[in-house]
Amino acid sequence: MRTLQKFLGLFVVIVLVAGSATGAFAQGEKRLAFVIGNAAYPSGELATPANDAGLIAQTLQAAGFDVVGARDVDQESLRGAYRDFLAKVSAAGPDAVVFVYLAGHGVQFEGDNYFLPVDAKIANPADVPIQAVRVSDLTRPLAALPTKVNIVVLDAARPNDFPQSSQPLAGGLALVDPDPNMLIAFNAAPGTAAPEGKGPYGAYAQALAEMMRDGGLPLDDLFDRTRLRVNEVTEGAEVPWDASKITAPFVFFDRAADAPPPKVSEAQSQADRTREIRDFDAHDAYVAALDRDTLRGYEDFLVAYPRDAMAKRVRAIIAARREAITWRQTWMRDTPEAYWSYLDRYPHGPHAWDARRQLEHLEAALEPPPSFTVIAYDVPPPPPEEIVYVDRPVLYFDDPDYDFEPPPPIAVVFLPPPPPEFIVLAPPAPPAGIFVLPEPVFVPMARWINPPHDIVPPPNNIIFNNIHNTTVINNTVINENNQAGQGLTTGQKLTAGAVGLGAAALATKVALPPLLQKRAALQQGKQPGLVTPLSKTLATEHALPGANGKTLPLINGKSLPLVNGKTLPLVNGKTLPLVNGKPAVADTHLKTFGKQGEIVTGQGDQKGKDKIRKLPFANGLPVANGQTAEDKHGKNIPKVLSDQNGGKPKKFTHKDLAAGGTVSPDGQGAGLDNDRGRKLRKLAGTGGGSTGGDVNVQHTFKAGKPNAQVLSSQDRPQFHAQPKPQFHAQPRLQVQTQERHLPQQQPGKKPVCGHPGEPTCKR
Structure with a gap:
């Protein structure tokens, strides 16, 4: 009996251990990467860092890394994005593998290495700690997390063009000692600078990507071969360096059992x-x-x-x-x-x-x-x-x-020779949006190279699942559900950083860090006309509204209206009203505009000035026969305007307009100034009310002003012959008055008047 109890106890222990091991195996290894490529420096554009970052990021995606990355980031964005990345690493657990790649300008100062954001301004050595990001500020918090492997690559030892100083900085990067479970690598040996490549990719990034793609290479061998390849292709001009304290075994890709011997x-x-x-x-x-x-x-x-x-x-x-x-x-x-x-x-x-x-x-x-x-x-x-x-x-x-x-x-x-298809790489297409990394043309891997089976696949796994099939990666086929034929998980949706892109096309790109996704969305909204290009597959099916499938320019985040397939011209950021389907003409200050209406030019007066009449509109049609609406000063005015000119106009106020009657050209009526100081004339009305007569509102329009044009008599619309508009099919014009706050008058000062939002000048 006692023997049976021992056997049962042993069996329970074995089951528990096996279940624990199975759970740990099922959890798998999480791979996370943070990739930055800074090239757009004020002192001069670098040729390769953005492309290099895109190449490394794509290779990491294929190896099962969940990659976030960006190009041309400033200091605040870099720090904030990395802080969010560390939180992601912390949540990944103790089996996480982390890869950090920084390409751009690097510099050493008093024993520390610094990575330069694109907004860094280095006028003298003392500016470095303020304008740049200290690399140890990135590596120390990473080393404090319970991760399995940390790899930090600085592709940043480049010649700089800082102002000449009597106290110069040491060149290249400073020798450092990595933390436990960390490997640190430079593109050039400490104290040396690598020549800047001409593109499309730098020698170091291309060699590193080549070795990462080789199956079964331990980290030490991988970086040793990278050094040999770089020294070979640069003819000795560049000698990379690395130092490692990683003890856990790690490979980027597995080598299949039927692979040819190395x-x-x-x-x-x-x-x-x-x-x-x-x-x-x-x-x-x-x-x-x-x-x-x-x-x-x-x-x-x-x-x-x-x-x-x-x-x-x-x-x-x-x-x-x-x-x-x-x-x-x-x-x-x-x-x-x-x-x-x-x-x-x-x-x-x-x-x-x-x-x-x-x-x-x-x-x-x-x-x-x-x-x-x-x-x-x-x-x-x-x-x-x-x-x-x-x-x-x-x-x-x-x-x-x-x-x-x-x-x-x-x-x-x-060192074996590089794969023939990886010797000369095609340049990537231009980036698809703000901060977005370039997307290189994917080179297929040998069939015996596979990602490790015991890792957690990245969320957008189209590259990870198709490393041998570039048709899906480079020429993503998108169906009506925005899903790729292979490798794309169900339910993937668009994000703010990739407006207009299908989910499959998005999955092949490197995701922006959340902070930069928000900033990209804000910047796209602030810059008129700046929209992320559509993928070719979606361009005809999901084009933004516009003329002939073209996108409209944006004003304050809204698209402009169309007339005959064209957008209306702008004056001071506002669109012009229409006359016969064409934009009306006004002076550059928009003095002749109200909230609604058209503008037409009349015949010249005795002084050769053009006369312009303001024709109020409601719901896009001329208002007449008893219809009323408020003008731009909030006053009710009749809406039928006669085409009667003759003699110098008298003066009258908006109060007279609201009082009713018809305005005719016989010279009768009180002569008053309106609140804009323009000469108008008011004659006795015949309509018996404020909405029953004709009003001739005349403004002088000086010839020769910018944008001034005169419509010919043939182009000028004749409103007397127009039938009464039918408004029953359209809602009545609703005019919302805006609250205006007049400036308070200060004692002892002459009141201000005569401008929009200010009291009427009195004479």
Whole structure:
């Protein structure tokens, strides 16, 4: 009996453990990525960062990452978007894998690296901490979260064009030490700057994407191969760098069981990495040292081949690495003795002015005293032949002053050739909206390359599910439900950041961070005519209302009305009324306009001035025969206007108009000024009421003013012959008066009058 109890207890434990393991397996690994590509800097547009960010983001999508990304972001947007991303990472749990990629301008200042937003203005070195985003402010909170793997890539070591200063900044990026479970990678070695590519993609981004797409590559091997490929395609001008403290196994893609064997076996790769540098010939010794990328490996090459053509290039690499290590240890100690020790080794080194600025903060002497305690560095002092390479702020490995020999081709035993379809990539289409990353043409992956099966698929999984079928990705077929034929989850809808795009087309794009989605929507509403282009498939079926399928320009977020398929012209942001289906003409100040009405020109008077009559309208038709409406000053006026001209008009007020009677040209009636100071004449009415007569309201219109035109007698409408409009089919005009607040008169000052919203001037 006791044995049976033990057996049952053991069975229950096994079931519980298996259930727990199954639940953990079912949960899977969540992959999250944050990608930024800044190119539109005020000092000059960079050619590749936005495209590079789009390429990396697309590759991460294929590998199962839930990617948010943007281009050309300012500091506030970058900080806010990253803060939201960290909240997303925190909610993902302890098995999350995080990838952060920043492409653009980077700079180091006093031991810290900074990434420049597009609104950064660097006039002197002291502006860097204020205008830029410190990279450690991004990595430290990420390292504090319980994630599985954190990968941070700075594709930002580029030449800058900051104003020349007597206290220059060190070039490139500063050597850093990654946090646990983190890998940090630079596109160029610490203290060096990579040449700016001409596009469409930078050498580093394209090489990194190539290696990420290869199945089964561990992180260390992946970044080692990236370094070799970049050095190969740039002919030695760029040497990437990385440092890792990741212990958990990780691959971007799995390699299927039926995949062909790799050209370089794992056993052969390990043997090459443990083999002494001197045991290679000079050609392979250089590649082996570059593959290891350690100070000892480069020094071993110089010991074995001091007079080889690559010796000068290797010496420059050593010089930059030794100086970067020396400065890193100096900055970590942060004492006067440490900064004096650095200046003793590198009196004109890249960080000489950083050391002096720190000494000022510590209120110490700027130059080393005759005697002090020299700190012990992990690297020996530089030999004299190295000083020439670090005796100025920045080092370029393609500097013609040093006459570097280009490196030899890399043998297959170290680096297989790139896939033929990935050697030259087509440029991406222009971005579809504000902040949106470019969308590269997707290159299909080999059939034996698959995303890992134990990960949580990203929400918009069209790329993730179709890495071998680019027809769905590059030429998305959208049906009437806005769903792709393959890979698109049901129920996906449009977002504010992709107006007019189908859900499938949206799924192939990198999602904007929520903060930037809101800002993009706001900016699209503020800029007239700025709308996200429609996809070709939806253009004819879901075109915005307009002429011949074209979108209308926007005013205050609303589209303009159409006349004969064309939008009305604007004056001071308002549309003109119509006469016979054509825009009426008025002066630039719109003085002749009321809330409703048309404007027609009459015959010239004795002084050669054109006379314009204001014809009120209701519901788009001339008002006549007893219909009334308010004018723009809120006064009731008759709505039938006679075409009777003759003699100099008398003066009368809107009060006289409201009193009733017909206005005729015989000169009778009181002469009064109206509230706009214009001369009008009022004669006894015959209609017996305020709505029964004819009113001739005449305004002078000076010839030669902007936009002034005179309609000919043929074009001028004849309203006397028009029948009485039928209003029973249209609702009566509803005029809503607006409350006006008159300015308070200040004691001792002459009252202001005669302008809109102000009292009538009295004479």
